[in-house]
Amino acid sequence: MDYNKTAIQSSKYWLDVDYVGDRMLGHRLDVHLPKKGKGPYPIIVAIYGSAWFSNSSKGVTFQEGLGQVLLNNGFAVVSINHRSSGDAKFPAQIQDVKAAIRFIRANAPAFNLAPDFIGVTGWSSGGHLSALTGTSNNVRKEMIQGEEVDIEGTLGKHLGTSSAVDAVVDWFGPTDFLKMDDCGSSFSHNDAKSPESSLVGGPIQENKEKVATANPISYVKKSNPPFLIFHGDKDPLVPHCQSQLLFEQLQAAGVSSKLVIIPEGGHGPGVLIEAYFEQMIQFFKLQLKSK
Numbered sequence: 001m002d003y004n005k006t007a008i009q010s011s012k013y014w015l016d017v018d019y020v021g022d023r024m025l026g027h028r029l030d031v032h033l034p035k036k037g038k039g040p041y042p043i044i045v046a047i048y049g050s051a052w053f054s055n056s057s058k059g060v061t062f063q064e065g066l067g068q069v070l071l072n073n074g075f076a077v078v079s080i081n082h083r084s085s086g087d088a089k090f091p092a093q094i095q096d097v098k099a100a101i102r103f104i105r106a107n108a109p110a111f112n113l114a115p116d117f118i119g120v121t122g123w124s125s126g127g128h129l130s131a132l133t134g135t136s137n138n139v140r141k142e143m144i145q146g147e148e149v150d151i152e153g154t155l156g157k158h159l160g161t162s163s164a165v166d167a168v169v170d171w172f173g174p175t176d177f178l179k180m181d182d183c184g185s186s187f188s189h190n191d192a193k194s195p196e197s198s199l200v201g202g203p204i205q206e207n208k209e210k211v212a213t214a215n216p217i218s219y220v221k222k223s224n225p226p227f228l229i230f231h232g233d234k235d236p237l238v239p240h241c242q243s244q245l246l247f248e249q250l251q252a253a254g255v256s257s258k259l260v261i262i263p264e265g266g267h268g269p270g271v272l273i274e275a276y277f278e279q280m281i282q283f284f285k286l287q288l289k290s291k
Contacts, residue, residue, distance in 0.1 A: 007062065008032060008062050008067070008068065008071075009035060009068060009071060009072070010032035010033055010034065010035065010071055010077075011033045011034060011035045012032075012033045012112070013030065013031060013032045013033065014030065014031045014111065015030045016028045016029075016030065017029050017030070017031065019080070019099060019100045019103035019104070019156060020096075020099055020103075020155045020156045021156060021157060022155075024055075024083070025055055025056050025081065026055035026056070026081050026082055026083035026084065026087055026096065027081065027082075027083075027096065027099070027100075027155075028056075028058065028080075028081045029058065029078055029079065029080040029081065029100055029103075029104070030058055030059070030077075030078070030079045030080075031076065031077075031078050031104075031111050031113070032067065032071055032076065032077045032079075033071075033076050033111075033112060034071045034072070034073075034074050034075065034076065035071070035072075036072075036074060037074050039076075039112040039113070039114070040108065040109070040112050040113050040114035041074065041075065041076035041112060041113055041114055042074070042075055042076065042113075042114050042117040042118075042119070042284075042288050043075070043076050043078055043104060043108075043113050043114065043115070043117065043118045043119070044070050044075045044076070044077055044078070044118075044119045044120070044121060044284065045078045045079075045080060045097070045100065045101060045104070045118060045119070045120045045121075045133075045165070046058075046061040046066060046067060046070075046077055046078065046079045046080070046120075046121055046122060046126075047079075047080060047082070047097065047120065047121070047122030047126035047127075047129045047130055048060045048061060048079070048122065048123070048125075048126045049122065049123040049124025049125050049126045049127065049171075049268075050084070050124075050125055050126075051124070051125050051195035051198075052084060052085040052093060052125045052195055052198065052199045053084050053085060053086065053195065053198070054084055055081055055082065055083050055084040055086075055087055056081055057081070058079040058080055058081045059079070061077065061079040062079070064123065064268075064272055065272065065274075065277065066121065066123070066272065066277065066280075067079060069274075069277040069278075069280075069281065070121075070281070070284075073281045073284075073285070075119075075284065076111070076112075076113050078100070078104050078113075080096070080097065080100040081096075082096035082097060082100075082129070083096055085195070085198040085199045086198075089199065089200060089201040090199050090200050090201075090210070090213070090214045091149055091150060091151060091153070091213065091214070092153075093129055093199070094129060094132050094133065094136070094151055094153075095150070095151070095152065095153025095155055096153075096155065097120075097129050097132075097133050097163075098133070098151070098152050098153060098155075098163035099153060099155035099156045099158075099163075101118060101120075101133070101163040101164075101165065102156060102158040102159070102161040102162070102163050103156055103157075103158055104118070105118065105158070105161050105162060105163075106157075106158040106161040107158075116291060117166050117287075117288050117291050118164075118165050118166055119165060119166055119167040119168070119169070119284050119287065119288075120133050120134065120165045120167075120168055120169075121168070121169040121170070121171070121280065122170070122171065122173065123171035123172060123173070123268065123272060124171070124172060124173060124174075124237070124238060124267065124268075125173070125174070125195065126171075126173070127170040127171045127172055127173020127174075128170075128173035128174045128175065128214075128216065129173070130168055130169070130170050130173065131168060131170040131173050131175065131216035131227070131229075131246060132214070132216040132219070133163075133165055133168070134165055134167075134168035134170075134216070134224055134225050134227060135216045135217070135218075135219040135220050135221075135224050136151045136216075136219040137164045137165060137223065137224060137225060138162075138164055138223070139151045139152070139219055140152040142213075142218075142219065144209070144212045144213045144218045145208070145209045145212045145213075145218075146209060147209040147210060147212065147213055149213035151219075164225075165225055166225050166287055166288075166291060167225050167226050167227075167228075167283065167284055167287035167288075168225055168226070168227045168228070169227075169228045169229075169230075169280045169283060169284070170227065170228070170229045170230070170243070170246070171229075171230050171231075171271065171272065172230060172231045172232065172235055172238050172240070172242075172243065172267060172268075172271060173216075173238070173242070173243070174196065174238050174242050175215055175216050175217050175242045175243070175245055175246045176215050176217060176242065176245050177189060177196040177200075177204045177211050177214070177215070178204060178205065178208065178211055179241065179242075179245065180196070180238070180239060180242065183239035183240075183241035183242070184239050184241075185236065185237065185238075185239050186236035186237065187237070189204065190203065190204060190205050191203070196211070199214065200214060216246060217245060217246055217249045220246075220249045220250055220252075220253050220255065221253055221255075222253050222254045222255060224250065224253070224255045225255075225287075226255070226256040226257065226283075226287055227246075227247075227250055227255060227256070227257040227258070228257075228258050228260070228279070228280065228283040229243045229246065229247055229257070229258070229259045229260065230243075230260045230262065230265075230271055230276055230279075230280075231243035231244075231259070231260070231261055231262065231265070231271070232261075232262045232264070232265020232266050232267065232269075232270055232271045233261050233262065233263055233264070233265060234264050234265060234266055234270075235265065235266055235267045235271075236266065236267060237267040238267060240261055243259055243261075244259065244261075247259035258283075260276065260279065262276070
């Protein structure tokens, strides 16, 4: 996606960095540094929402306003592409996120970044991947309902580097796909062509084990990083029960977590706004301070 670079207020930037080394569009990231401060800067990895259908929407992080707010508050923003569900089925997408984090941690000095703090945020499908990144911290392979899943993957040159993150802000991400239709949605997630079915490679209700491997809730444990979750109660696409289910599991496991249900909030409208961006900033600053 071409976007107006001048619209982003950053002191320095690198665009279309190949974080895997395979020249694939879905394996590019952008790094933007704040205008204030000297660095090295704490890092926020940002993941766009696209129903997992896009492999090239990293620029949208700034169109949504989220990226600029982070920059204005002293965080470096690493907005990443990942493979779409048309390019590859799950777990390819989470393997891409993990590879991007390993790359940015291993190469932090070259970009004036501080690898000792990496937060992650994203909305919609990017919220799902952000939540999964957090709950699967330090997980390489896992057996979920009898199905082995390779969460970490073997992409790129930095396999010895950690892909762990220190804090997660999840904006209305799907979690338990199997319950989405029961919670009320404006379309059928159980449909064979739905985003969730496309992600796992078949109708979700016929692929329950595979769906479980894609569910951030499957990986929740006490050692997970702190979570802040936002969800509108009028979201027509991802019902807010999805965030409630995740939050309940985080709370039960003893993970530091907060859920903000936004009255009349939609799938972005009324949610991705300044008041909640400010809450995100305060959360990330608090986690940075406690590092």
